[in-house]
Amino acid sequence: MRITHTSVFVDDQQQALLFYTGKLGFMVKHDLHTGSGRRLTLVSPQAPEGVELELAPSEHPAVGPFRAALVADGIPFMSFAVRDVQAEYERLVARGVRFVQPPTTTGTTTTAVLDDTCGNLIRIEGGGPA
Template structure:
């Protein structure tokens, strides 16, 4: 059996990313291990603290930086997070100053919204209908 235990999002500043992903989005820090000028830094959902970890990966590799930039310029989210009530999250995050490139809207069998994580990425929020 194979299961996902770690996924990543590239960030331009790990400290800024940690603040955004914890203080704004509501994840909690799981691991922080110094590795030279960067660190192995992961966050998890408070509801699934033993679940999938999200690595806040520093952008130290130029081709990856170009890929991240190209996705954002095209308006494509790096990843997607599930929410129970997208309208409630949209309002909560907007009140915290989060910028959205796409406000909540229906997309087939889901509602989506896309936010700017302030670290170089668009992130999609998704609620199943």
């Protein structure tokens, strides 16, 4: 068994698409328009056949309170691995990405947390000092 897809709930798929591709650098894998909406998945350019990230509409009534509680408590919805957190932080800040936590090192892991502009906090993490 292996993970093939994971989802992040977004308020606006087009806005999320622009953020996740234009700012973070993901690539579109599938953009299927169905009768009831749009199935939109992205992949990392470093792993085009890897796990797909679905930009899922946040229409279900449970999504809003769930995401609001996570954001209020500063809890990221998901994490992305990067080689060098400090370098990625600087690259993303230069692209206009807003971070709610700058690079912070605990033990052997460095993390930073960004706002995806679509209702979620996302952690980037990697080894080494900030």
